[in-house]
Amino acid sequence: MKFLPLLIANLFRKKLRTSLTIGSFAVALFLFGLLVIVRGAFSQGEEIAGADRLVVINKTSMIQPLPISYRDRLLRMDGIKQVTYQNWFGGVYQDPKNFFPQFAIDVADQRAMYPEFNISEDQWKAFVEDREGAIAGKSTAEKYGWKVGDRIPIKGTIYTGAWEFNLRGIYDGTRPADDTTQFWFHYDYLDERRTFGKGDVGWYVLRVTNPDLSVRVAKTIDSEFANSPFETKTDTEKEFAASFVKQMGNIEFLILTVGGVVFFTLLLVTGNTMAIAVRERIGELAVLKALGFSNRFVLILVMVESLIVAFAGGGLGLLLAKLFSLRGDPTGGILPYFYLPPIWIVAGIGTALLVGTAGGILPAISAMRLRVVDAIRRV
Amino acid sequence: MVRVDGNGGAASLIHVRGLDKKYTRGGEEIHVLQGLNLDVDSGDFVAFMGPSGSGKTTLLNLLGGLDVPSAGTITVAGDEITHMSASKLTGWRARHVGFIFQMYNLIPVLTAFQNVELPLLLTKLSKSERKQHVETALQLVGLGDRMKHYPRQLSGGQEQRVAIARAIVSDPTFLLCDEPTGDLDRKAADEIMDLVGRLVKEYGKTVLMVTHDPAVAQQAQVTLRLEKGSLVGAPEGAAKP
Known part of the structure; x- marks a missing residue:
């Protein structure tokens, strides 16, 4: 807790940049939330299908x-x-x-x-x-x-x-x-x-x-x-629901592709932002080390900053997605099950933290490895 | 007493023997310090002078445990620091060294109070104890009324005084000052040197300072010159008492 003012001060050092990075996370996780909702809406039949029910249709x-x-x-x-x-x-x-x-x-x-x-x-x-x-x-x-x-x-x-x-x-x-x-x-x-x-x-x-x-x-x-x-075609209710979804294309693949591209882009944005944040603070990080703060502390400081940004942005995006889902099906009935389950909110936060970790780890390591003598000379 | 002939007693606060530092730059080996000896007692105020590139800052970095020598030993208050691991050296710096830099090196997003409090965050002091220490240090440097100011709201001289408060707040064994007045006008420089002088005289601090300015160096009890990697200018190894 005693390091909190240092952490907060660093986060609010460049308010616009921090806000934009949080905004990037928020947009990405909002999109993630929507994709999950849409996927859930399409596959809802599969998830709730009765295990002992069969559907018989015309072949x-x-x-x-x-x-x-x-x-x-x-x-x-x-x-x-x-x-x-x-x-x-x-x-x-x-x-x-x-x-x-x-x-x-x-x-x-x-x-x-x-x-x-x-x-x-x-x-x-x-x-x-x-x-x-x-x-x-x-x-x-x-x-x-x-x-x-x-x-x-x-x-x-x-x-x-x-x-x-x-x-x-x-x-x-x-x-x-x-x-x-x-x-x-x-x-x-x-x-x-x-x-x-x-x-x-x-x-x-x-x-x-x-x-x-x-x-x-x-x-x-x-x-x-x-x-x-x-002639008939008989399937379990689950397979029937799945084949129904497949008629509309491979939703799962679409979600994974769009989601993957978004998160990879986000990873680059976060990594770049954290790298800039570390680079412009080299002198300060060197001073912290000179004062006796350990390499591990500097690593954790940068990582925690990255994770806070990821958590704040991710949380905001998922909150907006949840609020959006609470307004109900926007398609007028095509997606009756328009719901963001809590487990996916947790998964979204986890993914945001993962991206925050991946984006922050290289700048954090470079901050940790910083040689005080070289860094002080650059100030 | 300050000695540079290698004959000082082992009881000296700072005990340097055969200190070597070599760099390789552009494929060429540069021998910055060569077999340097130094003994500094507690309460001494030493100034190091010399031309650019003579190794003054390198010596200060080695004494402060920020860099490791190519050869030789540095012993401070009985601790031989030249063979300490990086993590041990970090802890040692926190306990024994107060740094004052030419460019102040304050954290711009922290207030004067928070900047001074930084070294204390590494101790086990409670919040109220830290507050008490920080207020004492800032009052000592004459900035008791500027605690909530950010560095950008302070003059250069005031910033350096905050840096001095940060250096002394944890009561380190010695202070290392690298051109502490190099970025200040004469009036502010005099005020800073008066403050450093008070720390030595009234509080018995040990100060080792690098400077280009002879007027600043005059404030020290001893002025040593670095030439060709060795300390010179102190007859019979001892300088001005």
Whole structure:
């Protein structure tokens, strides 16, 4: 603590330079935070996927349907405990930019298949009893100011026409990463009103009796429906989510590349700044050594300065990223899980300190090795 | 008593024998100090004079443990410093040597108080004890009312007085002054030399000083000249008592 005034005085020696270096760290770590948020948003499905759930889609494409008759055939297979199905609706609420996913669901089995979604017993009962009933995720309901009992008009884009639903319940997730933007309504209501695709479902979700058997069960399903008009492709929910993300490109690679370039640039900036800071203080560092401060002290002094700048800038950047994430999804529904997890804040701080160490180590070593006699002569 | 003939007793505070220092510059070997002997007692005030490049500052650096000799020994208060490790020498400097440089060498971002406090940060003194020592040192050099001033807010003479306070605050065994008035006008230089004289006379400090200025050198009890790597000008090894 007694060396604190010396440390602070050195940090504020060139206020503009220190501020700009802190600013560089802040911008880089803000970007880091955003990349993590976006990556998390894309891979959220993978992270929260149920270990014992499989997704069955049409082998040709996910947008191709499967017949509802598959439900009973799937239930008869060994290793399958439970089956439900869903269908993408793709409607518009008031304005096309108001995006949230709408699914026609199998009312009988949806709730048991997704125990991670919380909804009160009364609300679920009211939903089941109302053929035009619907349930909305908490964030979507909050976003549009919906209350239970509201009439929700949605314009169909695939299944054209005006559709109206009675909001009977609002569900919430049990984990922060759970998607609370979905809108569910009765599959029977959809099937009754649509003019094409009657008896088709978008995909099946099923629960296996033993997660260790998932791969075997998936193979059995696909071979069961091989050479039929509706061949299937079965994956675990995690693989399904991952393949969904891959359709949008290699997000992970993009993040690593952009992040790597940013941090390498930052490393050069920090190293250069610390080198300049040491070079212009050679005489002072020499005086400290002459007074009896050890080489190790000088090394630590320079390193701590570098780390403080890294910590302050990194912390500021991550704080801004966190605040930004708290404002919610800025894309209007494409990235419903817009969240910066604490573990990544810690990782960001760690990375900033690592860059601070790497940037400060060479100047610190040169300060440590400084020969007092030579340095004093240069003053 | 100051002697340069190598016949001083081992009881001298500073005891230098056969001191050699060689540099290699541009492939050429330069023999700066050659077999130099010196004995300085506690409370002596010695001035070193000589032409540029004669080795005055080199001698001061060697005596202060900032540089290592090519040959010979330096013993200060019984400690032979020429064979000490770098880390031991650093600790030894903190305890025994007070440096006063020509360019003051204050830390510009620290106040006068904080500059003077620097050597005490290496001791185990408490904050209040350090404060007391720093205030005493600054009052002694006449800057009790300038403690919160930064070096840029002080005149050259005042800066050098802060440097002197920094040099004496930890009560070192001896002071090394390298051209302490070299950057000052005559009036400020006289004030600084009066202060150094007081440190010797009233507080019994041992001072070794390098200067180009004969008027400044006159303030010392003994003036030694460095020529061709050896100390000369003191008949029978002893200078002005």
